[in-house]
Amino acid sequence: MDDAADRRVTAIFLLAISVYFAAQVGLRLALGGAYETDxxxxxxxxxxxxxxxGPQLPLYNWLQLGFFELFGRGLLALSLLKNLLLWLTALLVFMGLRIWLPASGAALAALSLFLLPDYAWEAQRATTHSNMLLVTSAATLAAFLWAVKGGRRIAWALLGIAIGLGGLAKYNFYLVPLGLVLAGLTLAPLRAQILRRRxxxxxxxxxxxVALPYRWMIANRDLAFSSVGKLQLEAEPVRQMLPAGLLRxxxxxxxxxxxxxxxxAGLWLFGRSRSKPVGPxxxxxLLLRAxxxxxxxxxxxxxxxxxxxxxxxxxxxxxxxxxxxVFAALAPRLGRGGRVGLVGFLGLVALLVFTGxxxxxxxxGARRDVDFSLLPERLAAIEGSEGLPVIAEFYTAGNLAAREPLRPVAPYLPFAARRFDGKTVLFLLxxxxxxxxxxxxxxxxxPASARFDILSEGDFTLPYMHSDEDMPFRYVLARPVAQP
Structure with missing residues (x-):
């Protein structure tokens, strides 16, 4: 492919991902409704x-805080950051692969991310920190591919920045740089660069x-590692041959x-070029071994x-x-029909995502359909709860905070007890x-031994805006009893 064709493919790729993610911002604003859990x-x-x-690493919070300052604490700031990260993920993957592949191969491989449900669907519907994992993984890939191509110091420095930011995104991020480095050592063209002192x-x-944030984590273990229970670790030290998590x-x-x-598989069977295949x-x-x-x-x-x-x-x-x-290996082997078929299928995926x-x-029963505008009224009806701190799970806490920004609100995380110690608190369940x-x-x-005076308790509901159903809530208004 000549330079003009490469430039044309690059321009089309940039336009496509830019229009798509801008449209996703518009769709989220148009749909409105309650805030999702994340x-x-x-x-x-x-x-x-x-x-x-808290239990999540802080990078997403830092960026979200900046977007709140620029655009206000609402849907615009939330949706802009989310879609900017997803746009950057596709762009950085393309830029990294472009160092080694022609623009068409890099574009097709980057677009293959839309075949991952956690990129095409869950990233729009729910997730936040996982989106930061994706963009830092893409940045790490791009910097690594640049570093092992020419070994320039600036490339290794950018790789260090990408890994550091990834280390503040999600804990499982480290699988990406470890996989790339260890896999790179098995490939002679890359091994020499990886083993250089620079x-x-x-x-x-x-x-x-990561030094200061990790130091904070060590000093605040109860908060930083409060989600470890999700792993359902075995209480006994005896090692099983195949723990349940491994089977899954x-x-x-x-x-x-x-x-x-x-x-x-469909492209391999029906979309390969009839001419002599080009090696990937x-x-x-590297990617498959990683x-x-x-x-x-x-x-x-x-x-x-x-x-x-x-x-x-x-x-x-x-x-x-x-x-x-998979798609970096497949792209050079595709004929025109295969490339057009893949792009057409990805367009169908995009349409289905918007519809879905x-x-x-x-x-x-959609969470976005709950009418949280009535929540302040429900709380005002609880005698003695006016202006008191509220502890609720994330979904309820965030939607309440959006409507009563001056009320102290905290999730069910360990810092809530320290923040509201000695105060009467309204607990929502x-x-x-x-x-x-x-x-x-x-x-x-x-602590499990803490004692509270229950001042009142009961339940209420919030209606769905497009359903006859209601979402049930319980409340407990409680005051801690001073320990002797």
Whole structure:
């Protein structure tokens, strides 16, 4: 492909992703409704610029805080940041692959991310910190591919920045740089660059970036690691040969990669070029080997932790490397029909995502459809609760904070007890979250032995705007009893 054709492909790619994510911002603003759980979390977990906020790493909170300052604490700031990160993910993947591949191959591989449900669907519908994982993984990939291409110091420095930021995005991010480095060592064209002394610039810069936030985490273990229970670790030290989490690893990977693998198989069977195939070069091998390395590291980690569960979202770094590797290998072998077919299918996916998000807003029992404008009125009807601090799970807490910005509101995290210690507090329990008042107290940071005077308790509901159903809530107005 000549330079003019490369420039044309690049321009079309940039225009396509820019229009798509701008349209997603418009759709979220047009649909409106209540804040989703992760959106609501940002409204109560961005009190100011801090080294740490809770069990999630702080990078997304920092950026969201900046967007709140620019655009106000509302849907515009939330949707702009989310879609900017997703746009940057596609762009950075394209830029990194473009160093080694022609523009058409880099564009097709980057667009293959839309075959991952956590990029095309969940990233729009729900997630926040996972979107930061994606963009920092893309930045790490781009910087790594540049560093091993020419070995320039600036490339290794940018890689260090990307790894440092990724280390402040999600814990499982580290699977990406580890996978790339270990896989790169198995490829002769890359190994020489990785083993050069200047490559040490990257870990040095990354360590400097994460040093203070990680120091905060160590000093605030109860808050920073309050989600460790999600792993359902075994209480007994005896190692099982196959813990339940390990058995769920193939299932989780299939959930993430199923659509991409089906599409790749169809293209391999019906979309390959009839002419002599072009080799994909070392990039595809690097990505596929990195995915294998990351999968093995995950399996070892799950076994060592004796994890009793494993969700597909935790495997997103593996899926990220895998889908890019598959399509980086496939792209040079596709004929014109295969390329047109893939782009057409991705257009259909985009249309289905827009349609599905619209349906998700109005479907029966949709969280966005709950009328939270009535929540302040419901709380005002609870005698003695006027202006008191409220503790609620993220979904309720964020939607309440949006409507009563002057009321102290906290989620069920350990800092709530420290913040409201000695005060009368109104506890809200949505359906079975948390399952009981006692469980909620412990999650909020009070010891199991803490005693409270129950001043009042009861229940209320909030209606759905497009349904006859109501969302049930329970409340407990309680005052701590001073310990002798």
């Amino acid at each position: 959106e609501a979390e940002m409204l109560v977990m961005t009190p100011g610029l801090r080294l740490g906020y 490559a040490l610039i990257a870990p040095a810069i990354a360590a400097a970036i 690893l193939p299932e989780g990977l299939l959930a993430l990669l199923g659509l991409a693998l089906i599409v790749a 070069g070392p990039v595809a091998a 995915a294998i390395v990351a999968t093995l590291l995950t399996a070892v980690g799950v076994w060592l932790a004796q994890a009793g569960t494993l969700t597909a979202r935790w495997l997103l770094p593996l899926a990220f490397l895998s889908v890019l590797g 998000l619209t349906y998700d807003r109005f479907k029966e 949505r359906e079975t979250v948390p399952p009981s008042f006692e469980v909620g107290l412990v999650r909020a940071g009070w």
